Amino acid sequence: MPVTLSHYSALDAMRALRMNDDDLQGMDRIALWKPVPWVGKQWTIRAFSTEHWKWAQPSKKRPLHVLVPSQQDKIRMDTVVSHVCAKKLPTSSIIWLNEHASMVCPELLFLQMAPELSLPELVLLGHELCGYYSLPSSNNAGGKVQTQVPCATSVEQIEDYLNARHRAWGVKKARAALPYIADHAASFPEGVLSTIYALPTDLCGYGFGRMELNQRVEVGESDDGKKRHRYPDLLFSFAPIGINYDGEDHLDLKGIVAAACAMEVAEGDERGTKYEDLHKKLREVRSKVVDDIARNRELASRGRIVLPMTKENLYGEGNLDSFTLQLLECAESVFGIDVKDAKNIILNKEMANKRYELLSALLEKA
Secondary structure, eight states: OOEEEOHHHHHHHHHHHHHTTOOGGGSOEEOOOOOOOSSSSSOOGGGGSSTTOOSOOOOSSSOEEEEESSGGGOOOOTTEEEEEOOSOOOTTSEEEEETTEEEEOHHHHHHHHTTTSOHHHHHHHHHHHTSSEEOOOGGGTTOOOEESOOOSOOHHHHHHHHHHTTTSTTHHHHHHHGGGOOSOOOSHHHHHHHHHHHSOGGGTSOOOOOOEESOOEEEEEOTTSOEEEEOOSEEOSSSSEEEEEEOTTSSOHHHHHHHHHHHHHOOTHHHHHHHHHHHHHHHHHHHHHHHHHHHHHHHHHTTOEEEEEEHHHHSSTTHHHHHHHHHHHHHHHHHOOOOHHHHHHHHOHHHHHHHHHHHHHHHTTO
């Protein structure tokens, strides 16, 4: 029977699958079985060194975490950590990977990681699992974050799972994290922003409550009569105001430079082709700028002011605070919202320092 990956090992496997664009919610579910060696009669490192094992090999530096149904079923190796789950699990708890491996489902993984992570880290993990992005696994450290992947679960699914396991270890902390997690984060920066804006001030957040991420907003009709929509990255609950995050690569400026350099070194007939390539790239970037402006204008016409944010507003000490103060001033001057207390919290130097420490720690996760 397959080895069931658990805790950090399951998180690594889940990220590896999502980086490959696999849809976890569509994968088969099985019961938790006793793991049986496929090489020899006892567990040894040989079982994890053959072509049959497709996942990370256990080591003392990074042991393999597995879930087993009883004390007698533990894999007794110094590089394997066996977690015993003697109680019956909900039927959707274990995902089949292949004949030698399975892993815990995203909802059970969230519950397992609750005692392992700080509450802000757990909230950020929730945004990843409930969003359309995935961090690289530890085996691909330094790799790029993958976006536009199917979400692994949702806030509602996690809540339902916790209700089904209301006496499980870590469930109290897992439930405490849920009010600050939102579905549909499309990128890691969105997950970080949603986390730190939602967390209460005593946890070094801004205390704005749960965000709405990539909510569909109708902005009119197209020429063929179909409804048109925009999807602002983040919307706040205290006012019809939000943020669109434009990262470093939002506009393909590097592509313009590359096209210009290619044209510069080209000769003969090829130079004319490269000239056309450069102007095509310029038109693409210009079209993106025009669409961004139209997006903000269309959302404003529907009563939602969405401020553009750049990478420079997110990274660097004090930058996010300065941006957020402007956002609050907009909420005050346009919508008449009382933001005095929120501004005082941001201007408190001691709280600002702790908040920046948290922000930096969260950003370092990618």
